[in-house]
Amino acid sequence: MKKLVYGLTLMLALFLLPLAASAASGTQLEVNDKAIGLSAEPQISGETAYVDLAPVLGSLGYTVQENVYGKGWTASKGGSKIELVPGSSSFVVNGETVNAGAAVLQSGNKLNLQAFADLTGRKLKVDGENALISLNDTLLTDVLETLYTGTLTQSPQAQKSLTAENQGYTGYIKLFYPNGKVFYDGYMVNSKFEGKGKYYDSNGVLRYDGNWKANKFDGQGKSYYADKHLEYDGLWKAGKKQGYGTYYWAWEPCGEPPGSITGYNKYVGFFDKDEFHGVGKINWADGSKFEGFFSKGGIECAGVFHWSDGWKYVGMYKNGKREGFGTEYNEKGKVIYEGGFRKNLAEGYGRLYDANGKLLYEGEFTNGHPKQQAEAEARTLTGFQSQSNQKSAAAQLLTHTHNQMEVTFQ
Structure with a gap:
């Protein structure tokens, strides 16, 4: 995802929160990819969340002070002053009132993160299902x-x-x-x-x-990025990518030192509030690609994924992972597996084939493997060669995981 003034007495209590404070909170808050300790559980409401204002603003370099006269707080940074008043629907920036469209503070010192994100151009994502709130700077x-x-x-x-x-x-x-x-x-x-x-x-x-x-x-x-490479070319609304556009982001291969950019990935399609949403296509720098449907930044519903070695998956997705019915083909276009998937792995009923299209196993799968070897031998051809082919096909199926996709949509 600093010194913090929160009155003299409360400064250490809020800024130097012990690790136990984070542990006490069931929902994780990250500001610019760094976990922020909170003394109270965030209050999630729709697409926004209300959190203790002092730790959040302090992590962004603001000095926070309680106002001497009247209720409220003043956040100062680099010559700017933002006044926050409990129950107000506005911020006051350097004396100028800016409508936030929602209550800025709730129950005392709670900051409406969406209102603050809109005021400062930051990106907020509230993921109630995974108990994660993220607030990040943008251009x-x-x-x-x-x-x-x-x-x-x-x-x-x-x-x-x-x-x-x-x-x-x-x-x-x-x-x-x-x-x-x-x-x-x-x-x-x-x-x-x-x-x-x-x-x-x-x-x-x-x-x-x-x-x-x-x-x-x-x-x-x-x-554009700071290195002058094109970041996005398309439509915007109120500071966010909205509508049709083309977006690029850096490729940093696994195993390489951080910042070792060897290319750029590319998305072409529709956006909603900065996130992939609707029909789109991704080309990764390693040669793999995807075409299909997106929802709130992740692959959802149905699509086609091509690995750089020629393998292909056609089927259903959920939360960016293969889930539901799908079919995987090898580099020659032969079906290797058709059946159920869960979190990118073969799961449930399915059929496994060898590279020549011969059925090796039909039955239940779990975690990418035939459920029982004995059952596999009973329901398919018997003998060493059949077992060897089955193991080989299952192993190949397991090697085709969506590493780049998981990085993109984590």
Whole structure:
């Protein structure tokens, strides 16, 4: 997925939580892939969750203080101040009210994570089934948090091309970081990024080129990684990938040192709130590929998976894994197995064939193996050669696990 001020007395109690605090919580919270200890169980409500605000904001580099006058808290970071008031439906950022569309705080010091994610451009995923909540920075987080610092400057030429209106500037503008590098080059409406515009990081690398609305990516646009490689080319809505697009992510082979990128995987299809959703196709950098249906970021329902060695699976999926009826073919297009699957392994009733299409076993499977060897010998051809072929076919079936898929959809 720091020093934390939560009053003087509560600082250590909240920031230096013992491991027992995490253990006490049945639901795991991760912020930028790091587990965060909580003193109380998160309260999940639909697609959001309410959690103790101090540990979460502290893990993101905010200093949190209880307000001296009146109820509420102030989170400070890099010159920006976000005020949080119990029961409010808004945040106050540097004195400006920003509607959150939901209660920001619930029962005292509980932060509405979805409202906070929308405010700062972060991505929230609440997985109640697996008791996991994750909050992660995105490219839009860099944009919004930089805007909140108030350290940007305008070019002298920009003022001449702007039209002053009651609620701010409308027209073309260039904004710069304190180090003199361009932050934004494009258009504004009422002092918010709107229309065509380009965003650059503080190193001068172009990170987004496309349409904007209310300071967020909206419409057709392209985003880029810090190494200048294309990340996404497609449609956006309110800062999230929404609709049809093409997405790339780094391939880091198992066994290689972290960060050893040897290629990029590619997804082409539909998105909903940054997640694969609808019909889509993935090409992994190792040559394997998948075509089928996605739901909330994972493979769901039905699809076809091709391994790089030519093997193929056609069948049903659940939570990104083979589950239900399916058929696997070898590199020559011969059926090796047809029947039930559960979590990528043969499970339930099925038929196992050798490479020439001869039936080796028909019956129950468990964890990828024929249920009983004695039953296999009784129901199929007898003798050493049959047993050897059966073991060979079953072993090959087991070797074709979806390693890259499991990394993608874990």
